[in-house]
Amino acid sequence: MGKIADKKRRILRGIFGGLSLTAVAFVFEACYGMPEDFGLDTRIEGVVKSKTTNEPIEGIKVSIEHEVDYYTLTDSNGQFVLFVPMEDRYEVKFEDVDSIQNGIFLPKDTTLIRDAYGELTLNVSLEDAQ
Amino acid sequence: MLNRLSQSIFNLFKANETRLHELSYLFWECTQRCNLKCRHCGSDCTANSAIRDMPFDDFLQAILPLKSAFFAKNITVAITGGEPLLRSDLAQCGKALRQNGFRWGIVTNGYAYTPEVHAQLLSAGMGAITLSLDGLHDTHNWLRANPHSFDNAVRALDLIASSKRLFYDVVTCVNHLNINELPLLKEFLISKNVKAWRLFTIAPIGRAKDNADLQLTPQELTQLMDFIANARTDKRIDTKFSCEAYVGKYERKVRDACFFCRAGINIASVLIDGSISACPNINRHFAQGNIKQDNFLDIWNSRFEVMRDRSWTKTGICAKCRDYRNCKGGAMHLWDEKQDAVMGCIHQKINDVAEKERWVKAE
Numbered sequence: 001m002g003k004i005a006d007k008k009r010r011i012l013r014g015i016f017g018g019l020s021l022t023a024v025a026f027v028f029e030a031c032y033g034m035p036e037d038f039g040l041d042t043r044i045e046g047v048v049k050s051k052t053t054n055e056p057i058e059g060i061k062v063s064i065e066h067e068v069d070y071y072t073l074t075d076s077n078g079q080f081v082l083f084v085p086m087e088d089r090y091e092v093k094f095e096d097v098d099s100i101q102n103g104i105f106l107p108k109d110t111t112l113i114r115d116a117y118g119e120l121t122l123n124v125s126l127e128d129a130q
Numbered sequence: 131m132l133n134r135l136s137q138s139i140f141n142l143f144k145a146n147e148t149r150l151h152e153l154s155y156l157f158w159e160c161t162q163r164c165n166l167k168c169r170h171c172g173s174d175c176t177a178n179s180a181i182r183d184m185p186f187d188d189f190l191q192a193i194l195p196l197k198s199a200f201f202a203k204n205i206t207v208a209i210t211g212g213e214p215l216l217r218s219d220l221a222q223c224g225k226a227l228r229q230n231g232f233r234w235g236i237v238t239n240g241y242a243y244t245p246e247v248h249a250q251l252l253s254a255g256m257g258a259i260t261l262s263l264d265g266l267h268d269t270h271n272w273l274r275a276n277p278h279s280f281d282n283a284v285r286a287l288d289l290i291a292s293s294k295r296l297f298y299d300v301v302t303c304v305n306h307l308n309i310n311e312l313p314l315l316k317e318f319l320i321s322k323n324v325k326a327w328r329l330f331t332i333a334p335i336g337r338a339k340d341n342a343d344l345q346l347t348p349q350e351l352t353q354l355m356d357f358i359a360n361a362r363t364d365k366r367i368d369t370k371f372s373c374e375a376y377v378g379k380y381e382r383k384v385r386d387a388c389f390f391c392r393a394g395i396n397i398a399s400v401l402i403d404g405s406i407s408a409c410p411n412i413n414r415h416f417a418q419g420n421i422k423q424d425n426f427l428d429i430w431n432s433r434f435e436v437m438r439d440r441s442w443t444k445t446g447i448c449a450k451c452r453d454y455r456n457c458k459g460g461a462m463h464l465w466d467e468k469q470d471a472v473m474g475c476i477h478q479k480i481n482d483v484a485e486k487e488r489w490v491k492a493e
Contacts, residue, residue: 009150016143020136020388028387030155030397030409031374031461033208035297035326037233037257069249069293083228083255085295 040086042114046122048078048094050103057105057126059098065091065109073097089113094124104129133382137456140388144458148395148438153196153430154204155392156232157399158189159410160223161212165241168274170264170303170338179212181402186223189400192421194230199427202231206258209234210410212402215242221254228255235259235297240286241279248289258297260328261286265308266315272307284322291323299326301372304354305344312357320366329358330372333463334473335411348479355480359383375464375476376457379484393462394418394437398430406430408437408462415467437462446471453477 028036048060056078063071064084072082084090090112096105105126112120162179164171196205207227214220214236227234235258236251243261263283264273270280290298300319304312312329319327331351332344346354355377361369362384371377371384373391381388393408401407405417406429416436419429436442443459448471451457457477459465464473 006150009146012146013143013150016139016146020140020143028155028373028390028392028396030157030208030392031330031372031463032237032301032409032411033155033157033210033397034235034237034258034260035299036155036206037235037297039257039295039297041255041257041295043228043255069252071249072253081225081229082253083225084253 041083042086042090042120043081043083044090044092044112044120044122045079045081046124048074048080049123049125050105050128051125052128054125057096057102059096059102060105060126061093061095061097063093063095065093087114090120092122094126096126096129137381137388140390141455144390147390147392151395151430151434151438152204153200153396153398155206155208155397156193156196157208157210157397157410158184159211159399159401160184160186160189160209160214160220161217162402163216164211164213164239165216166213166239166274166276166279168239168337169341170273170305170332170344171336183217184400184402184404186219186226188404188421189223190226190230192400192404192426193232195425195427196430197231199431203233205232207232207234208237208258210237213239213241215247221250224251224256225254233257238262238286239274239279240283241276243282243286243289245289248286248293252293252295257295259290260298261290261300262303263287263300263315263319264303264305265311266318269308269311273303273305287322287324291325299328300324301328301330303330303332304346305332306346306350309346309350309353312354316361316364316367316369324367326368326370327361328370328372329354330374331476333374333411335413335463345474348483351476351479352483355380355384374461376453376460378453378477378480380480381456389457391458391461394434398426398434400426408434411463413463413466416462416465442469443472445469447475447478448472451475451478 048057050057058074058076060074061071062080062082070084072080074080092110092112094108106129108126161183162181215238224234235256237260240261264270267280271277331346332338338344358369358371376389397408399407399410404421406419407417418433440458448454448459460472
């Protein structure tokens, strides 16, 4: 009963909102709040390991080519999660930025094509620089 | 005539939304610490709040049950304070919210918003932000009681306005001192590529209660409405009045939609002590439960009656108001625990000015 009533109310929402000439009635920001987020983004996650030892590497910078505001570092398990604006493809860069801490590894660039779900997994192995 | 019909249909829309009460906006008061001591602060925050920040996991565990009733992607979490940027784990909190499907954003004074912070928050999935800017250099610094606050806020503004991903706006609390500066401030914002600007008055709550000179006079309120109505014809920037109050004849002129206080209807909050309420600036007497002992979803579904049935607000000056059906007692934050009179009515003040002008003309 409740679900049917709610379905009816959702239909009425569209009708009343449209007829009141305020299509924006569906979009709001609370007083003292920020606008709602309707943006599309993609989650890229994965693990970075050493090609030589197969051990996870901490402190690798994961970034996107031409997007200076989007980057993250791998954690102690070599894992990273990065949210980026939705694009069809990404040039993902992996760089060792912590000098000799956690070893020294060569950088790597990878091209990633987005799937329909907006979530991407990218596991990579970096070559030891020594 | 068309406006009256449209307002009547909008009232039906509001009644329907109230019955449906789908949660889509959730405040999290993550800290009461603040790096500024603004003269108009509605929550009376200080640098050294005695109340400790809420552990993120307490908040996350409380809101996860919401996913059984709503699509998490349809809920935006507004992380607020205090100043949310004072939490060193802010990006981790946001990332965890996003990983659980919720969208999130912050309301900030911009003081600590550096390029590094900007990148951290964007990479953690932040999709919306509101920045406070209350005037040009001297005026903003006076209200914020800090000589560097304007420069820091503008640094934040440059970063925010450069982002393609962010939904954002700038908010200005209009007061006695900055009202005549608004045209200049508008041009300044346009020069900074700002696309959306929201203007508030200052409610007599928190620290603002003790600064009576921050309140606009009835004439200044009318001046503000005329300014916004006029600014809305300028397509370079989307200027609007906030949803803080019903404004009678200006309703359609100063906002996209008519006034609708959605507190407890689409908006909830988890406050610093775990209280479950609506907007954080609402009197804490109206808290509906606490995440320490209650299930958030149960509280949302079964309580909030005081916000969903506002018939009790037909008291004091609201009792005889001809526009009550459109306003329903105004915004919830303008009511205190006595629930016997609204703290202020912009609509009445605007009407008083119009009435006075009619008298002068008649004489």
